Each structure stands twice: as C-alpha cells, then as structure tokens.
Amino acid sequence: xxxxxxxxxxxxDYTFITDPPILADIGEAYLGVxxxxxxxxxxxxxxxxxxxxxxxxxxxxxxxxxxxxxxxxGLSDFSEVVTGLVDTFGAIIxxxxxxxxxxxxxxxxxxxxxxxxxxxxxxxxxIPGTEFYLDGLLYSNIEFVTNPAMxxxxxxxxxxxxxxxxKNNSTPFTHDCETVIPDFNMSSPFEVxxxxxxxxxxxxxxxxxxxxxxxGSIANAALTTSLTS
Numbered sequence: 001x002x003x004x005x006x007x008x009x010x011x012x013d014y015t016f017i018t019d020p021p022i023l024a025d026i027g028e029a030y031l032g033v034x035x036x037x038x039x040x041x042x043x044x045x046x047x048x049x050x051x052x053x054x055x056x057x058x059x060x061x062x063x064x065x066x067x068x069x070x071x072x073x074g075l076s077d078f079s080e081v082v083t084g085l086v087d088t089f090g091a092i093i094x095x096x097x098x099x100x101x102x103x104x105x106x107x108x109x110x111x112x113x114x115x116x117x118x119x120x121x122x123x124x125x126x127i128p129g130t131e132f133y134l135d136g137l138l139y140s141n142i143e144f145v146t147n148p149a150m151x152x153x154x155x156x157x158x159x160x161x162x163x164x165x166x167k168n169n170s171t172p173f174t175h176d177c178e179t180v181i182p183d184f185n186m187s188s189p190f191e192v193x194x195x196x197x198x199x200x201x202x203x204x205x206x207x208x209x210x211x212x213x214x215x216g217s218i219a220n221a222a223l224t225t226s227l228t229s
Contacts, residue, residue, distance in 0.1 A: 002039035006035075006037070008036070014027060014074075030068075035065025053142070055142075
C-alpha cells in the first residue's frame with residue numbers, strides 16, 4: 001500500500017517591516033514538497049474470539065524529491081537569505097524524517113500504539129434515541145486484492161463489514177450470518193459496493209418483533225418466513 005509522485009505546494013504573498021524599520025520586504029513565497037512517495041507493507045489479523053482487529057505495518061519506505069522546500073521571491077536581498085535558511089533547515093528535517101522511517105526505528109512502537117487504540121474501539125454502537133444497537137462490524141481480515149481485470153498494479157481494499165441490529169435487554173439475534181458474498185471485478189479505483197444480505201434484514205425484523213412494534217400473527221408469519229427463506 002502506498003502512493004508516489006505526491007506534490008504538496010503552497011504559494012502566498014507576504015510583506016513585512018521591522019520596528020525600527022531596518023528590514024523590509026514584499027514578494028511571493030513558495031513552500032512545498034515534491035515527488036513524495038510512501039510504501040507500506042500492511043497486514044491485518046482478526047481474532048474471531050475477542051472480535052479484535054490487529055494491524056501490522058512493516059517495511060515502511062519514504063522518499064522525497066530534491067526540489068527546493070522554500071522560495072521567497074522578494075524585492076530585497078534579504079529574501080534570498082530567508083530562502084537559504086528555511087530551505088536548508090527544512091531539508092535537514094525532511095532527510096532525517098525519511099532516514100528514521102526507512103530504518104524502521106519507530107515501526108514497532110507505532111504498531112503497538114495503533115493496535116492498542118484498535119482494541120479500544122467498541123464493537124457495539126448504540127443507535128441514538130432508540131433501544132437498539134448495531135452488533136459487530138469487522139468479521140474477517142482486511143485484504144488488499146489485485147484486480148485481474150485491470151493492470152497488475154491496481155489494487156482494491158476488501159473490508160469485510162457485517163452488522164446486525166439488536167435490542168437492549170432482550171434475547172439477542174443469533175441467526176447464522178455466514179453469507180457468501182460473490183466475487184466481482186472493480187471497474188474503477190474509486191468504486192464502492194455494498195451488499196445487504198438476508199442476515200441484516202432478518203435482524204431488523206427480529207428487533208421489530210422484540211419491540212412489539214408489530215402485533216399479532218402478521219409479525220410472527222413475517223418473521224418465520226424471513227428466517228426460514
């Protein structure tokens with residue numbers, strides 16, 4: 001996972017004068033980072049018992065282009081001095097950052113912190129203003145899949161999300177939700193597809209039944225038909 005040839009540029013006008021008026025300048029300034037590239041080997045594991053996702057970063061590699069980081073184009077010669085100072089110190093920080101990341105000095109600490117934060121993420125999300133909550137989100141590993149229908153470098157992210165609606169203080173919905181989602185080819189790098197399975201619909205119908213929103217044989221018949229279909 002990563003990106004390449006990322007350019008971040010900021011151009012703005014500036015003016016300043018010191019008090020007493022010893023130095024003064026007016027002009028245009030440029031700050032930017034060109035040809036930045038980042039590559040990360042990302043792996044995930046999902047613990048089905050604890051329902052916790054673990055993410056592991058490895059072989060993190062960061063590169064920057066050699067373009068100037070700062071250019072102050074002003075009327076006075078002082079702008080050249082500022083350009084030299086800002087660009088020199090910026091380049092030192094840029095190169096040191098790339099060196100630290102490429103030597104993997106903090107990768108293990110980042111993994112520890114990241115997974116500690118993921119472990120704190122709730123699996124049950126309350127629906128505001130109701131007595132219902134969403135039970136479960138991830139149910140398997142996150143995968144980066146190469147699409148054979150497109151070029152070899154194109155990948156899409158497979159995030160296996162599944163949730164059912166439960167009602168507080170009631171018998172939980174435990175219908176088998178191991179639905180097989182068919183494979184499909186992504187036609188665009190910005191495409192999102194969502195499939196609603198009968199498991200989600202069954203959980204909604206079960207929650208309605210538990211809340212007595214529907215009464216009589218109609219609800220029981222609908223629930224039986226849905227659960228057995």
